[in-house]
Amino acid sequence: MENRYCVIMCGGVGSRFWPFSKASAPKQFIDFFGTGRSLLQMSFDRIASIIPVSNIIAITNERYAPLVREQLPELADGQILLEPDRRNTAPCVAWAAYHVRALNPDAMMLVAPSDHLILKEEEFRKRVVHGFDFLAAHKDALLTLGICPNRPETGYGYIQIDKENMVDDTITKVKTFTEKPNIELAKVFVDSGEFLWNSGIFMWRAEAIINAFHDHCPDIAMRFDGGKEVFGTDKETQFINTEFSACPNISIDYAIMEKSANVFVQSADIGWSDLGSWGAYYEKSPKAEHRNVMHNCRTVINNCRGNIFAAKKEKLIVASGLDNFIVADNDDILLICPLSEEQKIKQYVNEVKANFGDKYL
Amino acid sequence: MENRYCVIMCGGVGSRFWPFSKASAPKQFIDFFGTGRSLLQMSFDRIASIIPVSNIIAITNERYAPLVREQLPELADGQILLEPDRRNTAPCVAWAAYHVRALNPDAMMLVAPSDHLILKEEEFRKRVVHGFDFLAAHKDALLTLGICPNRPETGYGYIQIDKENMVDDTITKVKTFTEKPNIELAKVFVDSGEFLWNSGIFMWRAEAIINAFHDHCPDIAMRFDGGKEVFGTDKETQFINTEFSACPNISIDYAIMEKSANVFVQSADIGWSDLGSWGAYYEKSPKAEHRNVMHNCRTVINNCRGNIFAAKKEKLIVASGLDNFIVADNDDILLICPLSEEQKIKQYVNEVKANFGDKYL
Numbered sequence: 001m002e003n004r005y006c007v008i009m010c011g012g013v014g015s016r017f018w019p020f021s022k023a024s025a026p027k028q029f030i031d032f033f034g035t036g037r038s039l040l041q042m043s044f045d046r047i048a049s050i051i052p053v054s055n056i057i058a059i060t061n062e063r064y065a066p067l068v069r070e071q072l073p074e075l076a077d078g079q080i081l082l083e084p085d086r087r088n089t090a091p092c093v094a095w096a097a098y099h100v101r102a103l104n105p106d107a108m109m110l111v112a113p114s115d116h117l118i119l120k121e122e123e124f125r126k127r128v129v130h131g132f133d134f135l136a137a138h139k140d141a142l143l144t145l146g147i148c149p150n151r152p153e154t155g156y157g158y159i160q161i162d163k164e165n166m167v168d169d170t171i172t173k174v175k176t177f178t179e180k181p182n183i184e185l186a187k188v189f190v191d192s193g194e195f196l197w198n199s200g201i202f203m204w205r206a207e208a209i210i211n212a213f214h215d216h217c218p219d220i221a222m223r224f225d226g227g228k229e230v231f232g233t234d235k236e237t238q239f240i241n242t243e244f245s246a247c248p249n250i251s252i253d254y255a256i257m258e259k260s261a262n263v264f265v266q267s268a269d270i271g272w273s274d275l276g277s278w279g280a281y282y283e284k285s286p287k288a289e290h291r292n293v294m295h296n297c298r299t300v301i302n303n304c305r306g307n308i309f310a311a312k313k314e315k316l317i318v319a320s321g322l323d324n325f326i327v328a329d330n331d332d333i334l335l336i337c338p339l340s341e342e343q344k345i346k347q348y349v350n351e352v353k354a355n356f357g358d359k360y361l
Numbered sequence: 362m363e364n365r366y367c368v369i370m371c372g373g374v375g376s377r378f379w380p381f382s383k384a385s386a387p388k389q390f391i392d393f394f395g396t397g398r399s400l401l402q403m404s405f406d407r408i409a410s411i412i413p414v415s416n417i418i419a420i421t422n423e424r425y426a427p428l429v430r431e432q433l434p435e436l437a438d439g440q441i442l443l444e445p446d447r448r449n450t451a452p453c454v455a456w457a458a459y460h461v462r463a464l465n466p467d468a469m470m471l472v473a474p475s476d477h478l479i480l481k482e483e484e485f486r487k488r489v490v491h492g493f494d495f496l497a498a499h500k501d502a503l504l505t506l507g508i509c510p511n512r513p514e515t516g517y518g519y520i521q522i523d524k525e526n527m528v529d530d531t532i533t534k535v536k537t538f539t540e541k542p543n544i545e546l547a548k549v550f551v552d553s554g555e556f557l558w559n560s561g562i563f564m565w566r567a568e569a570i571i572n573a574f575h576d577h578c579p580d581i582a583m584r585f586d587g588g589k590e591v592f593g594t595d596k597e598t599q600f601i602n603t604e605f606s607a608c609p610n611i612s613i614d615y616a617i618m619e620k621s622a623n624v625f626v627q628s629a630d631i632g633w634s635d636l637g638s639w640g641a642y643y644e645k646s647p648k649a650e651h652r653n654v655m656h657n658c659r660t661v662i663n664n665c666r667g668n669i670f671a672a673k674k675e676k677l678i679v680a681s682g683l684d685n686f687i688v689a690d691n692d693d694i695l696l697i698c699p700l701s702e703e704q705k706i707k708q709y710v711n712e713v714k715a716n717f718g719d720k721y722l
Contacts, residue, residue: 019679302709315695320699332677333679334677335679336679348661352677
């Protein structure tokens with residue numbers, strides 16, 4: 001157990017879920033399903049029985065430090081890494097790896113986004129434990145969790161497995177990573193049985209991912225090598241505040257996973273959704289009459305089908321004549337738009353910014 | 362001037378404008394057009410130059426006393442009559458008449474609802490002054506203002522004029538009162554040139570309307586006769602608190618106007634709207650791009666036509682894909698429904714009441 005670490009990434013902005021997810025309080029900090037726990041807290045709860053709490057690290061943007069401290073009081077200050085700038089996932093993962101390796105040269109890391117939904121938690125834990133066992137025997141492997149697809153989703157990345165190279169009944173060598181496909185291609189992927197969804201959940205030894213950075217993204221590796229001796233010390237923050245912003249802004253998939261020859265995928269059926277959009281939220285939510293989804297609000301609904309009604313606390317929504325809309329009310333913002341336009345929400349947020357500044361972001 | 366009185370009725374609930382008009386703050390108290398003055402205040406402003414301020418009386422439900430005092434500080438406490446109960450307009454008018462007659466036996470009264478819009482104020486004042494002149498010569502007459510119709514509106518009552526009995530070029534004997542017609546009948550009415558809209562604005566001598574109550578609604582007249590000597594004294598409130606609730610719940614139209622033989626109408630072109638509904642409000646409001654009406658709110662609008670977007674203060678509404686809807690957000694209530702369903706709002710309010718009690722009314 002003592003070599004198991006978890007790095008929970010919780011610095012994202014979640015703009016596709018605006019106005020519920022705002023830059024001032026992104027979706028991972030929201031109690032999305034009214035269960036009393038935020039997505040971040042659910043991420044913590046999910047792993048706290050298989051990874052020592054003292055080995056759990058949250059990495060986030062420094063503006064969210066108060067939210068993380070409030071929501072995860074179990075973490076000591078040293079377990080919260082604060083990024084001074086947004087640099088996508090590659091610099092984030094690299095820092096976490098250097099940090100964890102300094103604490104424990106034999107550390108194995110689970111890297112987990114905090115804004116996803118995982119409904120089958122026991123199965124998830126089984127896959128994680130199986131992954132740690134695999135890493136103990138395959139010290140250089142980079143392992144990702146791949147989700148068995150249940151539909152030709154065009155919003156996800158796909159991983160093609162290499163059927164000739166099965167390690168066991170769930171873990172396989174990866175053949176290719178594929179970015180979001182069009183619908184025709186997505187159908188081919190799903191029908192082939194050779195593709196899994198890329199969950200963005202990774203496992204590796206800290207040493208292995210650092211080596212991979214040296215091989216495929218030396219820019220980042222060299223920069224962090226420059227501060228090798230400060231990780232895990234009280235000089236780490238100052239080093240990061242000086243160096244982090246100079247890192248390239250790229251994703252771990254693009255920087256490492258798509259380039260490395262040593263990548264494996266474990267297929268997992270864990271009730272996963274990236275909750276990347278209102279549409280994904282709609283799919284995962286229990287339906288009221290006429291396929292409406294009510295989030296947190298009191299409603300009087302007539303002649304409405306297939307909508308999301310989302311509000312906060314005591315808000316009453318009275319609606320009539322809406323089909324397949326998002327109605328999301330968050331204090332000083334009301335969004336009403338067709339569910340089919342969810343991809344345009346980012347554009348609306350940009351219009352809001354252009355017209356009214358940062359007030360509503 | 363000293364015989365001219367005005368009774369501003371401001372006790373209505375305005376439920377058709379929910380959620381902007383709520384029982385706790387009905388529409389007459391709202392600054393509907395963002396001009397800085399509520400409809401009640403506009404009603405006061407409109408007449409203050411032709412009727413002495415000390416002769417202006419507001420009659421309302423006792424729960425709205427604080428709102429009236431706040432909005433019309435020009436009125437002394439004795440100029441605000443507080444109904445202990447809702448009893449429609451007949452008991453309201455009767456009380457006001459007994460009260461005013463006690464103050465001045467020669468009093469002539471303008472009875473004005475406070476929740477209407479009158480755009481041509483100068484023309485309105487001309488009609489009122491002309492009405493007072495008429496009453497001075499026709500001491501028993503009951504005079505109503507009739508609005509020249511510009512469309513076959515089915516939401517209003519109509520007044521048929523008696524063309525054989527013209528008093529002058531604007532005042533005519535009334536032939537019949539007609540309740541809200543269906544659309545076919547409304548078209549016939551408008552085409553005939555013999556019908557005016559019933560504005561609910563009345564003028565008469567206090568003595569004349571009290572006599573009419575004796576003739577056509579003795580139940581109410583007898584009850585108020587029983588307190589003849591208390592009106593205008595400090596015992597009036599106690600008398601009203603005992604007797605008012607026993608009055609029948611009926612309108613002045615039904616109790617008196619439709620029955621009296623001595624009713625006249627003055628036709629008036631005063632830019633009038635009863636603002637009885639969101640539709641009426643839409644018609645009267647300036648239109649933004651794509652015929653949308655924005656009330657008080659910040660908006661980012663795409664692909665929306667012919668809607669009302671109404672909110673309070675700093676609320677931002679981002680909307681897409683709505684045509685001809687009412688979107689009205691008032692603190693803890695959001696209403697979204699087609700403008701064509703505005704007649705159903707009362708029903709929605711009833712559903713709200715059934716589900717959530719009085720909290721949102």
